[in-house]
Amino acid sequence: MKRNLDASGDEISADLDGLARITDPDRPWTRRAFSPRFDQGRDYLRDRFATSGLQVSTDAGGNLIGLRPGIDPTAGTIMIGSHSDTVPDGGRFDGVAGVIVAMEVARTLERRGVRLRHNLAVVDFLAEEVSIFGVSCIGSRAMAGVLPHNWLDRSSDGRDLAQAMRDVGGNPGKLSGALQQNLRAFLELHIEQGPVLERDGLSIGVVIGIVGISRVEISVTGRPDHAGTTPMNARADALVAASRIVGQIDARAKALTGQGAHFTATVGEFEIAPNAANVVPGRVRMLVDIRAERPEDSAAFISWLKNIEDDSEVEARLISDNAPVRMDAGLQQILSEAAEGLGVAHRSMVSGAGHDAAFMARICPAAMIFVPCKDGRSHCPEEWADIADLTLAAEILSDAVMKLDAKTEGQDG
Template sequence: MTIDQARLWNRLEALSEITDPERPWTRRSFTLRFLEGRDWLAAEFRAAGLETAIDAAGNLIGRLPGSDPALKPILIGSHSDTVPSGGRYDGILGVLAGLEVAQSLAESGQRLRHPLEIVDFLAEEPSEFGLSCIGSRGLAGALSEEHLALRRPDGMTLREGIAFVGGRPEELASVARPGGSVAAYVEVHIEQGRVLESEAVPIGIVTDIVGIRRERITVTGRADHAGATPMPLRADALVGASRLIEAAYRRALATARDNQPLVATFGRIEVSPNAANAVPGEAVMILEVRSGDEAAVKAFGEALVRDLRPALEELRLTVTSEPISHVAPTACAQDIRKAIADASASLGLATRDLPSGAGHDGVFVARTGPIGMIFVPCLDGRSHAPEESITPEQAGDGTRVLAQTLRLLDTRLS
C-alpha cells in the first residue's frame, strides 16, 4: 500500500476551497455550504470504491468490507465542518487521510480482515444549536430528546437540522453502537499547539483527550444612571465579573507547572443594559475549564464562585452558577498508542507522547470501543484561525503512519 501524497494534498486544497467566500475558511455545519462540501466528499468516497451512505445521525460513512465479516469494524475519520474563519485542515485532514488510506488499500489489491469505515462525523465543532460532537454522540447513542429539541437562533430544531443534512432522527436508535462494537478508532489531526513544531518531532501520540466543563455564571447588581449614581453607591455587575475573570486566570495559571495543567476561559460575556451611560446591572458569562484531571475540572468553577462570593457581596452583588455541559477526560488505548509508535518507528519517524487540549469526536466514539489519535505539527500552533497551516509532507507523514497503524491493528486485534 503506497500513500499518494499529491492526491491527498489536492483533496485537502479542494475541500478547503469550499468555503464562505466572505469569510474563509468557513464551512459551518447545517448550512448549504456544508452540504456542498458533503456532496463533494461523498463523490470522492464513491470514486475511491467505498460503499457510501449517510447514517441516521447525519454521519457520512464510506465502507470497505473485510475478509472476516464476523470481526468488528475499524473506524477512521474526523469532521468536515469548521468554526467561523478557521478549519482549513482541522478535521478535514482526518477524513481525507482516512480516505487516502482506504483508496490506497483498495488499489493495492489488499484486503483487511476487519471491515474498514471512514467517517465524516456531523458537527464536531460547536454548532448554532449550542452542542458539539453531534454525529459522534449519535453513533454512541448519546443524543437525547432534550438535545434534539435544541433550537438555533432562526428557530430550527436539531431534529430538523439532522434531517436537513440527510439524517433520519426518527431512526437514531438503530444507528447507536453499543460498547465493544468497534474494534478501534484512529484519527489523524493537527496538533493545534506548538509542542511538535518547537521540538521538531513529526508525529505526536495522544495520551488522552481533556475533560471539558462549561458553566453559566451570572453576576447581578443594579442598573443605574452612569452619571447620576455616585461610585460608593453602585452595584456594578461588570466590576464583579472582572474580579471573577482575573481570579480564574490566576488560578489556572498557577497549574502551568503541574503534570495535569488546567486552563480556564471566560470566552463569552453578556452585559445588560449594555449602554455607555448605564451602570451594568447584570453580567452573564460562560466559564470553560479543561484538564485531564477530572476532579479539578469539576471543582474549579464551584470553588471560584464560593471563594469570590464574599468580595462580591461587599460590592452589593450576588453571584450564581449553573452547569451547562460536562465531558469527562478520555484516555487513548494503550494498544493503539503502541501500534502508532511501532508504525512510526517502522517509517523512521520520531514520536512524542502528549495530551490533547482540544475536544474531539473520539470522546464519544470511546464509548463504543478503544480509540487513538495521531497528531502532526501545524505552523506556530495556530488553529481555529485563518492562519492555520500545514505542509504536504506533514499531511503525508500523518497519513503514512495511519496506514501502517491500520495494518498493525488489523493483525493484532481480534
C-alpha cells in the same frame, strides 16, 4: 526515514484544495453543518469516496461512511475519520484533514495490494463543530447512542434538528443505541490546534487523552446608578467586581497549570447590563470554560468558583460537565510503533480540544494522532498544516491499521 512512502501527498493536497473551493463567498473557509456549502462538500466527498473504491452510505445519524469490505465478515470494523464541517471563517484543515487522510489510508492499502481481514470504514461525522442548533458532535454522539433525544426538537432557521438530519440523509427515527456494531477500533487524525509539536520540531503527536470540558455561568449583581452623579466610593459596580473575579480565575488556573497536568480556564463570554455609557453596571454575566486532564482538578476548580467571595453578590451555576476521556493504551502503542518503524520522532500529549474520538471511545477502543499546525493557529483563516506531515500521518495510520488487522482476538492492549 526507512522507506519511501506509499501514501500520496499529491492526492491529499488535491482533496484539500477540492474542499477548500467549497466555501461561503469571501469567507475562507466556511462550510457549516446543515448549510448549502456543507451539502456541496458532502457531494464532493461522496464522489471521492466512490472513486477511492469505497462503498458509500449515510447512517441514521447523518454520518457519511465509505466502506472497504474485509475478507472475514465476522472480524468487525476498523473505523477512521473525522469531520468536514467548519466553524465560521475557520480553517481548511480542522477535521477536514482527518477525513481526507482517512480516505488516503484506504487508497494506500489499495496501492499496497492489501486485503484486510476486517472491514475498513472511512467516516465524515456530522456537525462536530457547534452547529446552528447550538450543539456539537451530533454525528459521533448519534453513532455512540448518546445523542440526547430532546436535542432533536432544537430549532433554527425554520426547521428542527430532526428535519436537518433527515435533509443530510440521516434517519433520526432510528436513533436507539449505538449505530455501529462490532467496531474493532476507531482512529482519528487531527491537526493539533496548538503550538506544542511545532515548538518541539515534531511531526507527530500520539494523544493519550482528551480533556474534560465544563462550563460555569457566573452572575455578579451590583446596583445600577447614574455614572455622573454617584460618588466612586458609593457604588456597587458589578463590572468592577467581575473584573476582580476574572483576575482570580486567571491566577488560580495558572497555578493549577504548574502542577503537571493540562488545565485551562477561560472567560470567553461576557455580558454587561444595562450596557450604557452613563450607567454604573448593575449586572454582569460571564461564562467560564474549564478544561482539565484530571477530573479532580476540574471538580476542585468548580467548587472554588461556587464559593468565590466578593463584596458584590455572586452566583455560580454549572451549565455542562463532560469528563476527561483516556485514549486506548493498546492503540497508542500501535501508533507509536508505526511511527518508530518509519524512524519518526513523536511525543505523547493531551488534547485540550474536544473531538469525535471522545464519543467513539464509549463504544470501542479509540485513539488519535496529531500533526502540527503553523504557529499553533486554528479556527481562523491562517490555519495551516504541511502536506508532508499529513502524508506521514497517512502512512503511519496505514501501518497501524495493518498491524491492528493482523492481531487476533484476545490480544488487545
